[in-house]
Amino acid sequence: MSENNHHLHHPQQNHFCPAETMSEDEEPSRPSPPPPEPGSKKTRNCAAVHPSPHSDRVLEIVLEHVLQFLTASRDRNAASLVSKSWYRTEALTRSDVFIGNCYSVSPARVTTRFPRVRSVVIKGRPRFADFNLMPQNWGGHFGPWVATMGKAYPLLERVYLKRMSLTDRDLCLLADSFTKFKELVLVCCEGFGTSGLTAVVSKCRQLRVLDLSDTEVSYDGVDWISYFPEGETCLESLIFDCVECPINFEALESLVARSPALKKLRLNREVSIGQLYRLMVSAPNLTHLGTGAFGHPEPQDPNNQEMDYAAAFSACKSLVCLSGFREVMPDYLPAIYSVCANLTSLNLSYANIDVEQFKSVICQCFKLQILWVLDSVYDEGLQAVAATCRDLRELRVFPLNAQEDVEGPVSEVGLQAISEGCPKLESILYFCQRMTNAAVIAMSNNCPDLVVFRLCIMGRHQPDHITGAPMDEGFGAIVMNCKKLTRLAISGLLTDRAFAYIGMYGKLVRTLSVAFAGDSDTGLKYVLEGCPKLQKLEIRDSPFGDAALVSGLHHYYNMRFLWMSTCQLSRQGCQEVAHALPRLSVELLSYEENEKMDDDTVDVLYMYRSLHGPRDDAPQFVTIL
């Protein structure tokens, strides 16, 4: 199920938009404590007292070879703690570095410890920033990283950034510094324009992967597609489906034609269905296709009247992942029928099609494992999914109309149907206006493999719409019955009882998202005291205050971050935490820009462990305690 040839990507990662699932099931990045002192009692080996250089060196060589097989950061972190020798050898052999929070450690420290890195993953802003809960220009700049790595890692091949800010200059520096650069993946990033892209595509001659999922690129007049070098390229993956820039189609067509290794192509909505046709004809080996607009055919013209879209799709025998349909004209949907039976992933979440149109497609997708749709398919559409897609692992149902207080087309009926038809379900994100505990409980029983359960009842504080009860029992059943659950997002009317359940049963939960929930401090206490694996906790608009905050002191060093916005924290409470935990960076953000916190209430608390100390690029509205 991994997105592409990145062996680093955790298998759970989704196909279309790493943005929205990246957080589950990843290794935490723990800053490792320093290695034990050489003369300490921990070294029992008497050879350490009278070291024989030869045997030490042999040991290290053996260790190097063995450590090659350790790829997971978590395992490597553990190995590095064994002894000073292991620490050193592990550091020399680590080629992939994962930085879960760009402010947890300085670039210099990373490059000093790990001198031979080929691939970096760096993440910046917390997820709630996606929903305008974080003021602009908070940080997460790639600049310092590329400046340091440019000198330290001339052989760097891969950069993966999520929620970071980059400038054109950063991209130019990247292109200039890394002659063997192969893969650039930017998820939910922003700050640069087509000029920056141009530098990368023109200078990085070995570029295999350029993935701009959900990244904002400003159009500064340069057509970056035209700047790929002449001749055959190494391109395997070109993803720009959310880039809102016009492109030169002839340049794109030429690029695709001279990229024989291209397997993944996701087009933006500037590409019409007629243009798609031409591209497909020259790239029948695609495995992943984002169709662009899937509409706006050229006006009838004798030459292209006979575009046999169905044939173009039939010719793509390897197609397993289909997305796009950004401005779909439903009359053209039948063209994809011939590939439906092979699809393992289908993303229709930008396609406003009706129930019948959806059913005509989904009833043929019996191998489907990943499905993203809009709620415009109605409960009826979800019932069709349940009837056909027995192998479904991941489902996301997005709202066409993302508001409260509107009639919702999907409800507990759809959820129940899915739970009954798709017992292998591992991950679900479900937006709805109405829900019942019964349906959620049913899912907890029918889908024991659930790892990710995210239910968003869009009306705030909405109870079970049949019984009027809070949604405590439903979410309680999920944590109780889904023994593999690591990620949970809760919504609806929820009392402290729901949190008691989570604290009691959510022993593997690593990511928890809370909004408009709970009664008192007790709720948050349950979670902080009961969930030992908790890494990422994001809370908004809930009645948790200082007493709850300090109840987590024992745990904050083990977490990647805690976010609390519009809760009942006071500056004093946050100060207490900052004093107790010196290696924690406690940031207070103020919603009114250019005005530091001058009174006691806290708009946003964002805190994270850091070896670095307070960052020096914090804007005006951030106070670091």
Next chain:
Amino acid sequence: MAFHGDLNLEATELRLGLPGTGDHERRTPPVGVGVTKNNKRGLPELEDGHREESTRTTKTQVVGWPPVRSYRKNCLQPKKTESESGGGVYVKVSMDGVPYLRKIDLKLYKEYPQLLKDLEEMFKLKGGEYSEREGYSRSEFMPAYEDKDGDWMLVGDVPWNMFVTSCKRLRIMKGSEL
């Protein structure tokens, strides 16, 4: 205190204040939750103090809720009508007893009589009369259309513009079914 009938501009204003800021006469907090109340973070009032009516039925837009990324929201709303993209509003027209369908572009018409006249010509119908007051008068055939909710409606009841946006397909029914 609510001002009925005001523009309620604040409800659609996207801003980073706490929910309920700018509204000094605090509404009842939602049931079961003590939401932080902070009058200091208020945003400037609109000139004559527009207030939001706040009952259970009308909730204000809260920043970042529901948690859907702006890019996605912007892509899906408003849905571009086909006329904006340069095309017409094409709907299929079927007639009982006729094996083939036709397609017409509703955008080419400005009113019902034009449409009905074209339909008569297209299918060689003996037409009825359309009058604004009484709608389409009975003849051997009656035009009906399927609306967005999937219901079959008689052509002519609703204002023209509403018809164009809600019509999904047309069907000319034989008199015997009426």
